[in-house]
Amino acid sequence: xxxxxxxxxIQRTLPTDDQGNPAxxxxxxxxxxxxxxxxxxxDRATPSANAVDITQGAFSGNDPYDVKGxxxxxxxxxxxxxxxxxxxxxxDEEDQPTWNIWEYDLTTSNLRRIITSDINAEGGQDLDPVxxxxxxxxxxxxxxxxxxxxxxxxxxxxxAGLEEDLNDEALVLHVMEPDGTNIQQLTFNQSHDLQPTxxxxxxILFNRWDNIANRDNISLYTVKPDGSELSLHYGYHSQDTGxxxxxxxxxxxxxxxxxxILISLKPRQNxxxxxxxxxxxxxxxxxxxxxxxxxxxxxGPGQLSSAxxxxxxxxxxxxxxxxxxxFPFNDGTDRLLVSWSQCRVINPDNGLYTACTDxxxxxxxxxxxxxxxxxxxxxxxxxxxxxxxxxxEGIMYSEAVTMEPTTAxxxxxxxxxxxxxxxxxxxxxxxxxxxxxxYDLDGTDSTPAGISVxxxxxxTPVDQRPARFLRIIKAVAIPDDDLVDLDNSDFxxxxxxxxxxxxxxxxxxxxxxxxxxxxxxxxxxxxxxDAEGKRIGERHQNWLQLRPGEExxxxxxxxxxxxxxxxxxxxxxxxxxxxxxxxGIPFPNSEPALFADLGESMAETYSRINGVRSPSVDIIFxxxxxxxxxxxxxxxxxxxxxxxxxxxxxxxxxxQTNWTSLCRTIIHYEDHIHPIWEVNRExxxxxxxxxxNHTCTLCHNTRDNNNVLQVPDAQLDLTGSASxxxxxxxxxxxxxxxxxxxxxxxxxxALIDRLVQATDGNxxxxxxTDSDGNLVLDINGNPIPIMVTVNVNAAMSTNGALSSPRFxxxxxxxxxxxxxxxxxxxxxxxxxxxxxxxxxxxPFDVPIN
Numbered sequence: 044x045x046x047x048x049x050x051x052x053i054q055r056t057l058p059t060d061d062q063g064n065p066a067x068x069x070x071x072x073x074x075x076x077x078x079x080x081x082x083x084x085x086d087r088a089t090p091s092a093n094a095v096d097i098t099q100g101a102f103s104g105n106d107p108y109d110v111k112g113x114x115x116x117x118x119x120x121x122x123x124x125x126x127x128x129x130x131x132x133x134x135d136e137e138d139q140p141t142w143n144i145w146e147y148d149l150t151t152s153n154l155r156r157i158i159t160s161d162i163n164a165e166g167g168q169d170l171d172p173v174x175x176x177x178x179x180x181x182x183x184x185x186x187x188x189x190x191x192x193x194x195x196x197x198x199x200x201x202x203a204g205l206e207e208d209l210n211d212e213a214l215v216l217h218v219m220e221p222d223g224t225n226i227q228q229l230t231f232n233q234s235h236d237l238q239p240t241x242x243x244x245x246x247i248l249f250n251r252w253d254n255i256a257n258r259d260n261i262s263l264y265t266v267k268p269d270g271s272e273l274s275l276h277y278g279y280h281s282q283d284t285g286x287x288x289x290x291x292x293x294x295x296x297x298x299x300x301x302x303x304i305l306i307s308l309k310p311r312q313n314x315x316x317x318x319x320x321x322x323x324x325x326x327x328x329x330x331x332x333x334x335x336x337x338x339x340x341x342x343g344p345g346q347l348s349s350a351x352x353x354x355x356x357x358x359x360x361x362x363x364x365x366x367x368x369x370f371p372f373n374d375g376t377d378r379l380l381v382s383w384s385q386c387r388v389i390n391p392d393n394g395l396y397t398a399c400t401d402x403x404x405x406x407x408x409x410x411x412x413x414x415x416x417x418x419x420x421x422x423x424x425x426x427x428x429x430x431x432x433x434x435x436e437g438i439m440y441s442e443a444v445t446m447e448p449t450t451a452x453x454x455x456x457x458x459x460x461x462x463x464x465x466x467x468x469x470x471x472x473x474x475x476x477x478x479x480x481x482y483d484l485d486g487t488d489s490t491p492a493g494i495s496v497x498x499x500x501x502x503t504p505v506d507q508r509p510a511r512f513l514r515i516i517k518a519v520a521i522p523d524d525d526l527v528d529l530d531n532s533d534f535x536x537x538x539x540x541x542x543x544x545x546x547x548x549x550x551x552x553x554x555x556x557x558x559x560x561x562x563x564x565x566x567x568x569x570x571x572x573d574a575e576g577k578r579i580g581e582r583h584q585n586w587l588q589l590r591p592g593e594e595x596x597x598x599x600x601x602x603x604x605x606x607x608x609x610x611x612x613x614x615x616x617x618x619x620x621x622x623x624x625x626x627g628i629p630f631p632n633s634e635p636a637l638f639a640d641l642g643e644s645m646a647e648t649y650s651r652i653n654g655v656r657s658p659s660v661d662i663i664f665x666x667x668x669x670x671x672x673x674x675x676x677x678x679x680x681x682x683x684x685x686x687x688x689x690x691x692x693x694x695x696x697x698x699q700t701n702w703t704s705l706c707r708t709i710i711h712y713e714d715h716i717h718p719i720w721e722v723n724r725e726x727x728x729x730x731x732x733x734x735x736n737h738t739c740t741l742c743h744n745t746r747d748n749n750n751v752l753q754v755p756d757a758q759l760d761l762t763g764s765a766s767x768x769x770x771x772x773x774x775x776x777x778x779x780x781x782x783x784x785x786x787x788x789x790x791x792x793a794l795i796d797r798l799v800q801a802t803d804g805n806x807x808x809x810x811x812t813d814s815d816g817n818l819v820l821d822i823n824g825n826p827i828p829i830m831v832t833v834n835v836n837a838a839m840s841t842n843g844a845l846s847s848p849r850f851x852x853x854x855x856x857x858x859x860x861x862x863x864x865x866x867x868x869x870x871x872x873x874x875x876x877x878x879x880x881x882x883x884x885x886p887f888d889v890p891i892n
Contacts, residue, residue, distance in 0.1 A: 078107035158223035204520025317365025464592025474589025480555035483599025486616030540879030547658025
């Protein structure tokens with residue numbers, strides 16, 4: 044034992060809910076309030092040392108408060124934590140005190156709240172504080188400072204957006220000065236970013252909840268203290284690493300002295316507050332069985348239990364007990380300060396809490412006793428442990444830290460504008476993203492004959508390139524019900540994509556590379572689209588971000604099922620796009636003026652000569668690469684412009700001529716898609732006589748021009764009345780995106796659902812039977828057929844335009860509706876489907892019920 048080492052720990056009553064049952068610990072409910080916690084300080088790590096309650100004077104009165112998230116400064120003299128004041132009787136939850144960040148100074152015995160102003164301190168839920176090397180504090184908060192400012196730029200009120208399950212406000216990383224001033228937002232996830240810690244190299248490691256379209260993964264990410272270089276670190280595909288492959292979460296990550304990441308591996312939700320202690324080799328692995336490229340061939344695993352004996356986290360009895368928290372000693376030993384509860388069961392013979400034995404564990408339906416967490420010193424070298432604070436019934440020691448000096452992490456300075464980052468980019472509030480090739484799929488060249496062949500206009504004509512444009516999509520923050528009361532119908536056919544805005548499009552160069560400006564400080568994703576503006580491949584279901592002036596590179600794309608390291612550049616295989624093979628010469632058969640430097644992608648060459656591309660709200664193509672000085676000719680230019688629509692455009696007129704970081708394409712079904720069906724499409728002869736009429740609602744209607752009932756063409760009604768199935772939707776929306784019953788006219792001219800006799804799996808007709816299985820006969824003694832409606836599949840799919848062939852096929856070359864809709868209209872419909880076919884894409888444009 045090291046007797047000169049002070050320790051701090053949290054002692055609390057065992058958490059219970061309002062009914063007295065064990066409260067649920069849930070990593071995704073970080074603001075949960077479990078009153079009855081205090082912080083104690085021992086001046087020596089011995090059982091006999093006195094313990095001083097350092098939070099006792101924080102609040103007047105004796106009402107219980109809550110504390111969590113202990114962190115120590117590198118000099119070992121200051122303790123940082125989150126604390127919530129006692130509950131105020133009679134107030135609703137939203138009016139209760141918030142979690143605040145506090146600091147205790149050992150040298151002065153001074154306890155202070157970091158943000159001194161009551162108004163400012165209560166302006167958000169502030170959790171999980173940690174010191175940066177320069178003394179600033181990183182923490183997780185729902186303040187969303189920068190996101191709120193951008194909402195004002197978007198002509199929306201300021202509010203904290205909900206996480207993607209729409210239950211609570213999203214907590215993301217922020218940083219502030221030691222006195223609580225200058226709060227800055229670092230991350231822009233649409234769900235929670237939690238439990239930050241600072242690595243030895245100065246980067247911040249934290250838990251990110253990736254929850255686009257219910258992905259529901261919690262994994263470790265890193266980011267620099269200025270919010271740049273956001274990167275997946277470990278565990279996206281390691282969600283089921285609990286006992287018997289059960290789902291587990293990485294609680295309270297910390298870097299151990301040997302560089303590995305120490306975590307408590309627990310169930311995401313549990314009422315025993317414990318699990319296993321696991322060490323993660325994040326430098327050499329990105330998942331439990333996936334090494335980084337430089338470690339290729341290693342078998343792993345990337346994470347190992349520190350316990351020699353069995354620790355289970357699937358709800359079954361854990362023979363070696365359960366660990367609630369662990370903190371590493373930094374004294375050169377392999378010791379941990381742990382909160383541990385031994386395995387106990389309720390003895391069926393006498394009802395007493397009894398230590399686990401093999402015979403008791405083998406008893407059918409044996410019940411676990413409540414956990415009994417004490418503080419222990421745990422030796423990783425030989426799996427021995429010594430008691431530091433003996434456990435007590437009903438009491439839990441939930442966290443503990445050693446107050447010892449450690450080597451401070453490397454200081455990463457803020458980038459200097461005009462030196463480290465481009466001042467013009469900062470003034471435009473944009474960053475730059477460079478993708479070396481969208482044809483690079485997890486380090487594999489996906490082109491048929493190689494990227495060099497794809498990039499050569501002589502070997503691959505422009506119209507044979509599958510990837511033509513990059514679509515940039517922005518997340519839309521969703522407010523709580525107090526601000527806007529949204530119904531599921533407001534999202535449309537599916538809520539999976541919530542609401543989305545389109546930032547714009549940028550051409551993909553012939554080699555698949557892209558270099559483009561993207562608005563800074565937003566959550567964005569990307570889609571690769573073809574020449575018609577339809578997404579090819581899967582949706583990109585991870586949120587990216589760029590800080591002002593940041594220039595970020597990624598090597599390519601990946602599939603959702605791939606476990607290869609993606610999003611962590613240092614862990615990936617080299618790019619399959621080698622770029623230019625020489626200095627000062629153009630790419631083969633390309634414009635001589637676009638001369639390349641060695642190793643440049645085409646996007647880098649173009650940007651160096653012409654400047655980084657800005658997106659456009661329109662899809663615009665000009666053949667800028669083909670060298671037409673010889674046998675080759677340039678491909679014709681084309682554009683799908685919102686200004687060419689006969690109906691309302693979903694973007695402002697200034698953005699159609701001059702893109703800025705504030706430009707947003709916001710598509711609502713009623714305002715921008717349905718009007719397409721009502722555009723007058725009369726065909727006139729040279730004398731302006733009507734010779735035909737292709738107006739959509741003329742034929743796709745339940746009534747003809749004489750107001751007589753008819754069966755809509757293709758069983759598709761595109762009229763704009765309220766749907767009988769959902770009054771908040773137009774008929775046309777329901778008809779396009781939901782399955783329907785085929786209709787026909789009966790003998791009286793009424794429009795009815797068509798009925799046919801049901802058949803079994805072998806095509807045999809089915810008849811009504813009674814409860815005994817006997818045929819039911821009509822008055823003529825004949826079996827009564829079972830009649831069913833005929834299903835009509837939806838013409839459109841929320842999966843995207845290429846998943847909606849029934850709608851688009853008639854408009855293709857040679858189709859029955861060729862040229863009925865313009866290219867601009869088809870592009871608008873395609874992008875709307877690709878982003879999710881939402882009914883509304885701005886919560887503040889939803890009508891108030």
